[in-house]
Amino acid sequence: MELTFYIAAAVAVLATIMVITRYNMIHALLYLVVSFLAVAVVFLTMGAPFMAALEVIVYAGAIVVLIIFVIMMLSLTREDVEQEKAWLQPKLWMGPALLSFVLLAELVYLLVIAEMPAAPAAGSYVDAKAVGLALYGPYVLSVQLSGILLMAGIVGAYHLGRQKKKVIHRFLQEKEPQKERSAAI
């Protein structure tokens, strides 16, 4: 189980590096699916099988498919890939990457020197039943709040994604040709 975790972790990190270095968006999304699947395997080894299933269904399924649909609607061309390549010069990504690596090094240092409290003796396997009981027990208010959040998301996406059609009233539509005709006469 431990070896599975380390292999999945390595796959997740490598796939994420491939995501952030691709020029083509579809290639990046395919690597993103690999990254999410690897993280799902990590969840499985951590004793959270229900979350692994949710990761595959929602992240690797719904969200990535949504992004792919939007990319298809935008109908990007080869010039966009070239543009992306032109934007991603080493002198542009060197600075942020170096500073982020400094932050990561600090995080690693803090995690290494920190004394983690010992785990309880029982196994760390938490099944879906325990999650469901807690979700609809102490956390039921948060479930309702996330329902409201999803509702706001639906309404916001509909409102923002709507293409505003210019609707002209039929009286106004008839007037314009008449004007032109009178002007012509």
Place this chain on the structure above:
Amino acid sequence: MSAIPMETGLLLAGVLFMLGLISVMIRRNIIFMLISVEIMLNAAGLAFIVAGSHWAQPDGQIMFIFILTMAAAEVSVGLALILQIHHQLKTLNSDAANFMKG
């Protein structure tokens, strides 16, 4: 199951979060920035799962469900905004959207 130390899981979450952070800073394409935000949210959820697995409590997994919900709502609204930006500006350059004129 508890053979995996908590530090390793948290390190993995930290590395994934940092990769997403780098990507959101170096990219100018707004779709890539959205993808990077997804990576960062996923890494945050991974940290919750690691902590919940360490204590053998369901609370970490519940927080992951909430992060999942939030990510789904965020990506739908963000993609609608991207469609509007592409419709209005004919580009995906996030620098082109530095004005707010409705």
